[in-house]
Amino acid sequence: MDYTRFFSDDVPSFMRSPVREIFRKVDLASIYSFAGGYPDASTFPLGEMEGLTRRVVEKYGARALQYGGTQGVPELREAISQRYGVPVDHIQITTSSQQGIDVCARVFLNPGDVVLTTNPAYLGALQSFKAYRAAVHRLPLEEVSTPGESTPKSRSFSGAICHPRAKFIYIVPDFCNPSGITMTLEERQALVDFARREDLLIVEDSPYRELRYSGSDIPTIYSMAPERTLHLGSFSKIFAPGFRLGWIIAEPALLEQIFVCKQALDLCPPVFDQYLAAEFLSSGALDRNLSKSIGLYRDKRDYLLSLLEKYMPSGVSWTHPDGGLFLWVTLPEDVDTVAMYDSALAAGVAYVAGSFFYLDGSHRNTMRLNFSFLARERMEAGVKLLASEIRKAVSGSQLIDSQFIAENKSAKNDDLFSGSH
Numbered sequence: 472m473d474y475t476r477f478f479s480d481d482v483p484s485f486m487r488s489p490v491r492e493i494f495r496k497v498d499l500a501s502i503y504s505f506a507g508g509y510p511d512a513s514t515f516p517l518g519e520m521e522g523l524t525r526r527v528v529e530k531y532g533a534r535a536l537q538y539g540g541t542q543g544v545p546e547l548r549e550a551i552s553q554r555y556g557v558p559v560d561h562i563q564i565t566t567s568s569q570q571g572i573d574v575c576a577r578v579f580l581n582p583g584d585v586v587l588t589t590n591p592a593y594l595g596a597l598q599s600f601k602a603y604r605a606a607v608h609r610l611p612l613e614e615v616s617t618p619g620e621s622t623p624k625s626r627s628f629s630g631a632i633c634h635p636r637a638k639f640i641y642i643v644p645d646f647c648n649p650s651g652i653t654m655t656l657e658e659r660q661a662l663v664d665f666a667r668r669e670d671l672l673i674v675e676d677s678p679y680r681e682l683r684y685s686g687s688d689i690p691t692i693y694s695m696a697p698e699r700t701l702h703l704g705s706f707s708k709i710f711a712p713g714f715r716l717g718w719i720i721a722e723p724a725l726l727e728q729i730f731v732c733k734q735a736l737d738l739c740p741p742v743f744d745q746y747l748a749a750e751f752l753s754s755g756a757l758d759r760n761l762s763k764s765i766g767l768y769r770d771k772r773d774y775l776l777s778l779l780e781k782y783m784p785s786g787v788s789w790t791h792p793d794g795g796l797f798l799w800v801t802l803p804e805d806v807d808t809v810a811m812y813d814s815a816l817a818a819g820v821a822y823v824a825g826s827f828f829y830l831d832g833s834h835r836n837t838m839r840l841n842f843s844f845l846a847r848e849r850m851e852a853g854v855k856l857l858a859s860e861i862r863k864a865v866s867g868s869q870l871i872d873s874q875f876i877a878e879n880k881s882a883k884n885d886d887l888f889s890g891s892h
């Protein structure tokens with residue numbers, strides 16, 4: 472049967488995630504994976520789950536298995552309110568921060584509207600924006616820091632021209648996925664000034680903010696412009712992604728439309744999970760667990776950086792993130808990380824090609840590496856493999872260059888010959 476006529480006009484705009492395609496094809500545990508943004512499984516509080524579950528059952532009884540309010544259970548909203556110092560009526564619980572992005576897209580965007588974001592940008596957000604047939608444009612930054620640079624240049628918006636259909640800015644200011652870069656305070660202020668001048672909303676996506684391993688906290692964009700910012704938080708990287716829980720902090724007038732939108736999406740966020748998260752948070756277990764995770768990830772980040780230093784061939788550079796789960800690698804111009812991917816996977820090592828995060832698919836000489844998932848003791852073998860694949864690709868591209876030069880020379884000789892006849 473031909474199903475084409477049944478699909479909506481939105482369907483052709485759906486974008487498949489190359490990252491999730493990788494997971495479909497391979498068992499991550501069987502290879503050296505620097506690909507996904509999976510937390511280290513040892514950070515999951517398995518030991519506490521039995522006690523937490525029992526407490527939820529005893530404390531909330533049947534309520535824990537019943538439908539809940541669309542805005543989230545009061546206990547979790549209260550715990551988030553206390554942790555982040557925002558009023559309860561400014562908090563909407565979401566079924567993960569991916570849903571937070573998606574409801575923002577659904578509530579604010581008409582087909583043809585414009586979202587402004589960084590280039591590269593988080594792929595899951597691009598998928599949402601495109602699904603609502605919005606156009607995604609690069610933020611009009613005057614001076615853009617490229618992810619390959621370890622110290623970003625300062626960025627400014629003065630004099631920048633904004634698209635007339637721009638609705639909001641989508642930004643991951645802390646330890647960005649994919650680049651690992653963190654916006655400075657000055658850059659945040661410039662972004663806020665720009666949003667105020669152009670009357671734009673800001674969607675501040677912050678799933679990594681609490682995973683800082685060096686440097687000091689920089690104020691959230693929400694704290695600088697609460698009237699126009701929707702701050703998205705997530706329990707995925709600080710508790711467990713399997714619970715699919717996140718939150719939005721914003722003005723109640725904005726949350727009201729998101730509340731109505733969420734009624735149609737899923738009626739309410741998962742209730743049992745919310746009670747577990749509320750207990751985890753208010754008992755202090757989240758903070759204890761977080762400080763263990765930070766120690767572990769700091770060590771893994773430092774170890775990966777030292778391995779890159781040791782094994783990567785010259786001409787390769789990478790970012791030095793202060794937190795989060797990713798760093799960004801830039802290879803010599805003529806190396807194509809999309810083309811070398813199959814061979815790397817066959818050799819047993821996975822990464823995500825950087826061009827997938829670019830609005831125009833450019834920068835094929837870049838890749839994103841995750842340092843949270845792979846066990847520390849497997850990292851060295853993984854980096855050695857990756858470095859050897861990169862070396863092959865570098866010499867392959869040099870070979871192609873020299874073949875090209877040789878062919879061009881002989882073509883010129885042929886011309887000379889034909890010219891002489």
Ligand SMILES: Cc1ncc(COP(=O)(O)O)c(C=O)c1O
Nearest residue numbers: 508567568569593643648705707
């Ligand atoms: C920047 C960013 N936003 C949102 C998400 C989605 O997270 P969640 O598991 O809360 O849906 C991710 C996941 O990797 C991410 O990197």
